[in-house]
Amino acid sequence: MNITFCCTNTDPEPWLAGLRAALPQAKIELWQTGASPADYAVVWAPPQQFFDEQPQLKTVFAIGAGVDALLKLRLPASASFVRLDDAGMAVQMAEYVCHAVIRHFRELDVYAADISQGRWTVHPPRNRADFPIGIMGLGVLGQRVAQALTHFEFPVNGWSRTAKAIEGIRGFHGDEQRDDFLAASRILVNLLPLTVDTQGIMNRNTLSRLQPGGYVINVARGAHLVDEDLLALLDSGHLAGATLDVFRTEPLPLDHPFWRHPNITITPHTSARTLRETSIAQIAGKLMALQRGEFVAGLVDVGRGY
Numbered sequence: 245m246n247i248t249f250c251c252t253n254t255d256p257e258p259w260l261a262g263l264r265a266a267l268p269q270a271k272i273e274l275w276q277t278g279a280s281p282a283d284y285a286v287v288w289a290p291p292q293q294f295f296d297e298q299p300q301l302k303t304v305f306a307i308g309a310g311v312d313a314l315l316k317l318r319l320p321a322s323a324s325f326v327r328l329d330d331a332g333m334a335v336q337m338a339e340y341v342c343h344a345v346i347r348h349f350r351e352l353d354v355y356a357a358d359i360s361q362g363r364w365t366v367h368p369p370r371n372r373a374d375f376p377i378g379i380m381g382l383g384v385l386g387q388r389v390a391q392a393l394t395h396f397e398f399p400v401n402g403w404s405r406t407a408k409a410i411e412g413i414r415g416f417h418g419d420e421q422r423d424d425f426l427a428a429s430r431i432l433v434n435l436l437p438l439t440v441d442t443q444g445i446m447n448r449n450t451l452s453r454l455q456p457g458g459y460v461i462n463v464a465r466g467a468h469l470v471d472e473d474l475l476a477l478l479d480s481g482h483l484a485g486a487t488l489d490v491f492r493t494e495p496l497p498l499d500h501p502f503w504r505h506p507n508i509t510i511t512p513h514t515s516a517r518t519l520r521e522t523s524i525a526q527i528a529g530k531l532m533a534l535q536r537g538e539f540v541a542g543l544v545d546v547g548r549g550y
């Protein structure tokens with residue numbers, strides 16, 4: 245079995261060593277132009293040339309959860325694509341989103357500003373029932389985030405393409421229930437995959453439907469959000485703030501207004517990192533399962549886009 249590794253912006257050596265240790269029966273090489281044909285690939289942001297030169301691949305493993313960039317390429321028709329399925333990302337996403345929600349709800353930025361000015365001011369407590377949270381995308385990450393938020397006793401709504409019954413979560417699904425979902429939510433968390441259906445989904449029309457004083461947390465992809473519409477709704481006061489981890493252009497250009505907006509917190513696409521050892525173990529396990537003809541989780545439906 246031959247495996248080729250092609251992950252841009254990733255130090256290949258620890259990955260190759262880990263994959264070789266996990267799959268000692270396989271020949272695993274770093275891809276380079278003109279490399280011999282492989283059966284399997286481990287990739288992140290490969291160039292088009294990679295697939296053009298490896299049309300015989302059986303299965304391609306992405307070392308991330310989102311496959312939007314991969315699906316923009318011309319892909320080998322016979323290959324299947326498998327993405328990471330949690331692999332340690334869900335708990336990180338839960339930490340990040342709970343932190344952002346609690347920081348906003350408990351006004352911790354207001355207290356930090358007060359303290360920095362030498363002010364000892366106590367603000368009245370807020371009622372968590374007034375801060376219903378809506379999670380767009382109830383997949384591997386969205387469900388974990390939703391469950392984590394229920395532990396803090398926030399009302400939690402979830403929206404997905406197909407109906408879901410999750411204890412403690414008020415479920416909405418499909419385009420026809422989207423406006424009701426938004427109207428029932430004040431804090432919006434985006435954990436959708438980026439597809440033709442979800443591109444630009446956070447725009448003036450949808451964000452205006454959130455309850456007044458709305459708050460946006462985008463941890464999925466920058467292209468889900470129409471940047472100018474977020475800024476306009478912050479200026480109008482309909483939205484109170486946003487925490488953004490992902491951007492249309494990354495790194496976020498230094499002249500982008502998000503850097504300096506007083507009510508926007510940004511982080512550099514770090515809400516849920518790929519954990520190398522867990523990911524290698526998952527990929528090796530799935531590869532062996534596929535060889536035995538078994539089903540694996542995280543198989544991408546290319547037509548659906550996620």
Ligand code: NDP
Pocket residue numbers: 308309310311329330333380381382383384385386403404405406407418435436437438439441442463464465489490513514515516517550
């Ligand atoms: P999943 O595929 O497990 O979940 C996707 C969810 O979105 C599903 O519930 C799906 O509905 C729903 N969905 C898809 N299309 C639509 C639609 N048109 N309308 C309504 N709901 C829709 O993905 P993950 O939870 O693993 O990951 C989600 C995204 O998070 C990734 O695609 C990636 O972009 C992002 N991500 C960001 C990271 C970061 O560091 N910022 C790290 C990792 C991931 P259904 O269940 O019905 O299919």
Ligand code: OXD
Pocket residue numbers: 307308309310311516517518
């Ligand atoms: C991912 C990401 O999709 O890191 O895994 O954004």
